[in-house]
């Protein structure tokens with residue numbers, strides 16, 4: 001963890017969090033896919049997530065938009081056409097009840113106690129985000145790309161935060177490297193949560209190994 005940011009309680013008016021992977025743990029999906037009959041659930045999950053994100057980037061490229069629940073369903077149909085439609089629908093529904101990462105509940109409890117304003121900023125639709133937050137027993141504001149009908153890392157997504165707090169007092173938090181990079185490219189302040197995946201290509205302002213470390217850095 002970088003120390004330079006370890007003080008400032010009043011440094012940020014707003015913390016904005018990516019959802020899938022950052023607050024919610026995607027890994028348990030594999031077990032659920034297995035229970036629903038997937039032969040190689042780890043591979044299916046990896047292929048599905050990749051196809052899901054690639055579909056959002058392709059939609060951005062061609063200037064089209066479809067909501068993230070449709071993206072998620074279509075990505076699964078693309079990588080696993082052999083699975084019947086009913087089972088695929090049940091698999092897609094699992095995105096609504098993903099568990100929080102183990103470090104999330106205490107982190108948000110601490111931030112609520114310190115009255116730090118927190119929001120989600122996610123590719124998910126508001127409905128998907130709210131369902132997932134409820135299931136994960138987390139509660140905060142919700143901003144969705146659905147408001148601008150374009151996906152991360154389009155700058156219009158991160159600009160949604162500008163109506164909430166001054167840019168220099170907003171910290172965006174993500175464990176998805178393309179998301180951290182995308183937000184950095186817009187000149188905003190970014191914390192990267194290293195969940196042992198790929199690293200971002202643009203240096204984030206803060207790099208932490210957990211939300212616990214993030215809280216320490218933000219609250220001092």
Ligand code: LAC
Pocket residue numbers: 018019020021121122123124152176179
């Ligand atoms: C999100 C994707 C990037 O929550 O995980 O926006």
